Amino acid sequence: MKKILVCGAGGFIASHLVRRLKREGYWVRGADQKPPEFSPTAADDFQVLDLRHEQACRAALAAPGGGTFDEVYQLAADMGGMGFIHSAECEIMFNSGLINAHMTRCSAQAGVKRYFFSSSACVYRDMHKDEAELSEEQAYPALPDNEYGWEKLYAERMAMAFGRRYGMAVRLARFQNCYGPEGTWRGGREKAPAALCRKIAEAADGGSIEVWGDGTAMRAYTYIDDMIEGIIALIHSNLENGVNIGRQEYVSVDELAYLIAEIAGKKVRLKHVSGPVGVKARNFRAARMESIGWKSRLSLREGLSRTYPWIERQVLATRGGKSMVVCAG
Numbered sequence: 108m109k110k111i112l113v114c115g116a117g118g119f120i121a122s123h124l125v126r127r128l129k130r131e132g133y134w135v136r137g138a139d140q141k142p143p144e145f146s147p148t149a150a151d152d153f154q155v156l157d158l159r160h161e162q163a164c165r166a167a168l169a170a171p172g173g174g175t176f177d178e179v180y181q182l183a184a185d186m187g188g189m190g191f192i193h194s195a196e197c198e199i200m201f202n203s204g205l206i207n208a209h210m211t212r213c214s215a216q217a218g219v220k221r222y223f224f225s226s227s228a229c230v231y232r233d234m235h236k237d238e239a240e241l242s243e244e245q246a247y248p249a250l251p252d253n254e255y256g257w258e259k260l261y262a263e264r265m266a267m268a269f270g271r272r273y274g275m276a277v278r279l280a281r282f283q284n285c286y287g288p289e290g291t292w293r294g295g296r297e298k299a300p301a302a303l304c305r306k307i308a309e310a311a312d313g314g315s316i317e318v319w320g321d322g323t324a325m326r327a328y329t330y331i332d333d334m335i336e337g338i339i340a341l342i343h344s345n346l347e348n349g350v351n352i353g354r355q356e357y358v359s360v361d362e363l364a365y366l367i368a369e370i371a372g373k374k375v376r377l378k379h380v381s382g383p384v385g386v387k388a389r390n391f392r393a394a395r396m397e398s399i400g401w402k403s404r405l406s407l408r409e410g411l412s413r414t415y416p417w418i419e420r421q422v423l424a425t426r427g428g429k430s431m432v433v434c435a436g
């Protein structure tokens with residue numbers, strides 16, 4: 108049976124990934140500094156480890172029966188939405204840098220055959236909203252808008268270097284903004300779709316919510332199920348170097364907020380306030396993923412129609428001082 112290690116398995120994307128890999132029938136170990144928050148892990152074995160340390164990476168990579176993991180998915184990172192990325196640049200570069208340095212080298216030295224790394228659309232420069240979509244090689248000459256993007260770019264290069272020296276097949280996904288049930292929805296690390304769902308769930312019909320910036324920044328969002336299918340397709344492909352995974356459905360922040368309000372069945376007014384916004388636009392091609400048969404299937408409306416009710420349930424469950432967490436249905 109194939110043995111798989113998923114790092115960051117206490118987090119949003121990797122906990123969904125573990126569930127998907129278990130459905131394939133693989134033996135899966137999850138590793139993270141904390142277990143998943145919203146439902147029990149589906150992994151056969153879950154190790155609570157601080158992966159910034161070499162010994163912790165070696166412990167995670169010690170496969171049962173003394174063998175080697177066939178595949179490692181590295182999704183552990185100190186990360187969050189724009190608010191976090193702008194306020195925690197030192198933590199991001201230091202913590203994620205250490206995790207990636209140790210996990211990449213330890214995996215290569217352990218003889219892992221396939222190594223997946225979750226990079227980000229943040230490796231690209233800022234864009235104007237009407238600019239043509241960027242393809243992967245246009246990450247160079249590099250000019251990421253934030254330190255999170257620079258750390259991802261460096262980690263990509265490090266993984267490729269270790270892959271070359273040790274004969275480890277490295278697959279690098281540049282994720283677009285991903286959303287869905289069981290993603291962080293409060294606490295300062297949440298991303299725009301979850302933050303807006305929460306604000307709208309908390310708002311009265313006819314009330315107002317605060318939106319950072321002037322609401323014109325353009326983004327595209329990818330539903331979690333599409334992202335997971337992309338990860339699986341990419342690791343088993345022969346696509347080398349960075350590969351974009353994302354849906355090409357572009358909306359402004361204001362359009363996103365109004366769409367969520369419509370799904371919630373509420374009328375809300377948007378109050379624009381100053382706050383970290385990030386790049387003006389981020390348009391990228393998914394032609395390489397499409398060349399291996401992947402395509403995003405869920406529209407933004409469909410994805411938000413699955414996400415909003417989950418966040419609304421979290422909001423209702425935590426009202427009145429209750430700290431109960433409701434699992435996704």
Ligand code: NAD
Pocket residue numbers: 114115116117118119120121138139140141156157158159181182183184185186187202206225226227228281282283284285286291298
């Ligand atoms: P997440 O924060 O939900 O998951 C990351 C996990 O890493 C968390 O569970 C966290 O506890 C764990 N982690 C952090 N530091 C650790 C440490 N020292 N030791 C062990 N575990 C540690 O984030 P996510 O949204 O699931 O993102 C997963 C990956 O995808 C990350 O690498 C992220 O940068 C990348 N990514 C995500 C998005 C997105 O929109 N969610 C977009 C681009 C890239």
